[in-house]
Amino acid sequence: MDLKHRLLQESFGYASFRPGQQKLIDAMLAGRDVLGVMPTGAGKSICYQIAGMLLPGVTLVVSPLISLMQDQVAALRRVGLSACLLNSAQTPEERRLAIRQAAMGRCKLIYVAPERLMQPDFAQLVNHLPIGMVTVDEAHCISQWGHDFRPSYRKIPEFIRSLPRRPVISAFTATATAQVREDIAQALGLHAPERLVTSFDRPNLHYEVRRVYDREAQMVRFIAEQDGSSGIVYCLTRKKTEEMARYLCDNGIRAAAYHAGMEPMARRAVQQNFVGGSIPVIVATNAFGMGIDKPDVRFVVHYGMPRDIESYYQEAGRAGRDGASARCLLLFDESDIALHEYLIGLDPENPALTDEEVEWLKKRRLERLSQMKRYVFTDQCLRQHILRYFGQEAPDFCGQCGNCEASSIEKDVTVDAQKILSCVYRTKEQCGADMLCRILRGCADVDICAAGYDALSTYGILRDAEPEDIAAVISHLISRGYLIRQENPHIRLRLSAGAKNVLFHGEKVRMRVRVSQKEARLARASSQSERPELSRELRKYRQKSAARHGIPPHSVFSDRTLEALVHALPQTEDEVQAVAGADGRAKKESKAILRVIQKYCSVYFSEKE
Template sequence: MQTVNPQTILKEKFGYDNFRAGQLDVINKVLAHKHALAIMPTGGGKSITYQLPAMMFDGITLVISPLISLMKDQVDGLNTTGIPATFLNSTVDGQEQAQRMSDLRHGVYKMLYVAPERLEVPSFFSFVQSLNIELIAVDEAHVLSQWGHDFRPSYLNILPLLEQIPGHHALLGLTATATERVRENLQQLLQVTDENTVLTGFARDNLALKIIHNQDKRKYVVEYLRKNSDQTGIIYAATRKQVDELTTYLNKIGIKAARYHAGLSEKERQSQQEDFLYDESPVIVATNAFGMGINKPNVRYVIHYSVPGNIEAYYQEIGRAGRDGLPAEAILLYAPQDMHLQEFFVQKSEGSEEHKQNEYDKIREMNAFANTQTCLVRYLLQYFGETVTKDCGHCSNCLDTREWVNVTVDAQKVLANVIRMNQRFGKTMVAKVLKGSNDASIRKYEFLRELPTFGLMKERTLKELTRFIDYLTAEGYLQFEGAEFPVLKVTSSGAEVLKGQKTIQKRLEKIRIVSQSMNSDDLKLSDNDNRLFAKLKEKRLALAREAGLPPFLIFSDKTLLAMAKLKPQTDVAFLSIPGVGEKKFEIYHQDFAKVINEFIVI
């Protein structure tokens, strides 16, 4: 092993003057050939903790990574800094693979990246055993833990193999997302002691967290992107369909956006990713398949168009913003139906009932986070096991200026109702009883209509009641039990509220006025506009007759009034008209644009 100072290599190879928190501690454990575990936030500099020792060891550093699609980028980045590295996976043809294997035997490379599955190929594993391996780095180590957010059972197969690699090599597990339970599981799997576990903390002071409720998501995104057109960002959606629809819409209205999901060809994924990386597209819309291993430092915002299925995934994804240490934003657009989608994913997934129960629990933890009114950063850090006593001061909850009001009486009504329902019903049924609903689901249980709490909060809407129940759950007065069909239970804190031993404060509900594209004054037409409006109605009627549709199914009067007043001349302008969606634009744009253009010429 070279005796050169790690600080010297840090400056010469990586260009940094000083180590970040925890880096040197991990490096020293690795250089001493220990089994170590590094838990650092995304952007915290985990890669240096194995890349730098690789330059000091005489032997080879083996990096096990689940990210085949990103190995080339990582290796290219290392080679540009003068660190000889290569990868072996299914994208490398036979002749090239043979050459790289020969070069590895002859000491040409200091680092080798492989996927876990590759080690299970007997001939390849024999080759690995023949190399002088001094360090094995297991990246994204949380996939090994059954309690992690991305558990992959097949990855456990590599652990016995690692023990069969000869020599006294160091072993380093790395992750950005590990609760206390996951951390303990990884320590057991990788045989790491507490002394050799480095946890630097999960705080990202430059990242402002925001949660937005009750908004038109598409409208919010468009307004945000236009206000931040000179910045780069990532938008995460839950499904491929959402990615495709939002990307198509953004490009139609003149906002250049790339897209990324597993349904695209490898060529298109690579092309779209490169457009984003090289700032050809300032924004990329993606499923959570995108971003792992991407080290783009100037991402200024991450928007979650859909709520992720767990806090770990959320934390990992927001960590892709502000990796350069400059201010960045992480915005979560919350909608209750997002949670139902995540539950559907779990229902359709493979795995044991215990694993599914764990996934359902994580969805509820994510929902509680999205509905809390405490400091978001404090909530997040406490989830990961950190003791935090101070609010961050810059998340959306800390900056919320709404008045706090006493909601103890309302809370007692909800809690009492849960008790009266014998704590064996879910959120929707609890809300319906409080509302005094009389639908089939209530009639199925005759005793519910006889409860003294039936209709106790009938002045509230079901939506308001379910949101209030979510709030009480987020603050720990209620909890869910069960997997696919969870029931509500009153916690010990909730019991104190029922007994009058504790009061509950909640911020005053916002009165939301959804802004329209134009107000009533805007729609007062001149005589000239009225003539155009009449012609547009004639065209609508003709098209409706031709298609056998009621005219309003083509465009409403309000949409035609807006066309008559604004007279859109471009695709972007036309798409901004209220009521003109992508499909209708595709079908009817040319017909109505022709009417408008001919009228203007006249």
């Protein structure tokens, strides 16, 4: 067994490399630059960590977040690998100590923020270090075409040029279009890099978008259906994370807020409780999740629409990193779009940017927001939409997203469409979708009556329809170009030229609708709860074992192994070990796990199997 495979198995606990990992590691060990675009959960960090441990000299890992660096360094140290970090929270003496350890060969990986690279004290500290590789994590941050451009990343090439000898340069990201990939390679000056772009498809993730008017109730109902599984709720503002965490707790769901405005120790405690399993649900802003060692997240809820598809893909991708099934639900209304448009309109507070660069960035962000709007309004396959955005081919129908589940059928909605378009006309194109829906349902709200909309012939014309159904048809009319969403001076819907064909010339409007959303939810719940009593007992055992050994629950055995144990019902220790596969601790605890299964069988087998 060669050194890289030994590290993989003995330190990281994996039996074999995932697709593409070995190719990139071999390239780095051969002294070649690399560019790896791999989705969340595909094992980017293992590539540069193993290469960094085996290359001569020290590897500098440039990373954007202190919390991300702390988590990765702690994880490496737990498995006996030498790593340290340099950040602004340390004293000068602590930073000098870390550099001395690296100079003596006691620290192979040094994590550092990009802002520190060009500081004089850092240059002095690393001046005599044998730097064998510079790894740029979250490399999309260097690209002005990317969704999270950070001017500080543009200093990295200057730092590399200042080194006595050019090191190997490796760049990794989870989200990059073809244009962003080229920009990364050019900005970093990569020399004929080994490139790997793995599939952006995450087949174990179920995507769903719901345009709703009762987000809180929908969120609670959805999380309650997950039977205590771990999950993340993403909110657009810090204030909203705290409000929603309280709301979930008030509704019997253990949850905690996490955002950058909290004290570092409080943030750390919440994160540790989430990873450890004592808090199953965390409500966070988008900074949470990067590099978090929590592969058994079973769901991600977006309480609000992210600003672009890259952000959504990255955040949703924090679910199901263990390969087991997970759900990604996006709850939105039009106020989310207005918030993003407002924030994009604000001048970025960064003196490093010229006025021209500021305007260019605003234009790019509005373009990406437009792509995100297309995603939430489409009635086509959501998986296809994501994959094609990143330039990869995808079938028209995946069968496992909210828009193309087996329970959906194509329906003629022409009559409802005509009523909606007529209402837009009669309100003189002055209303947004939410107001339009309330008029069509006949709501006696003060603003509706004050505007005289309650006297229109279309007032209450869809009184018996569910608000979600009206919203779905409105979304379909927008996505098909019959309605145009105008955003200045306020959000309102206008009729396109094509709307006349539906109103007056007999053009039909058809869309896919669910036969029964309730039936679809029940079917999914049934498929996910095979032998629920045994599943609960194994989860209890895993939690107790994790607490006893001071490790996260997923380190005892993964959700995928748990599902396999529930399905296989092994009856001997050898069978338990065979099911556990590469889960090392599950093999060690096979006797205790077998007792849990045998106890279940003695109570339930004759009745339920």
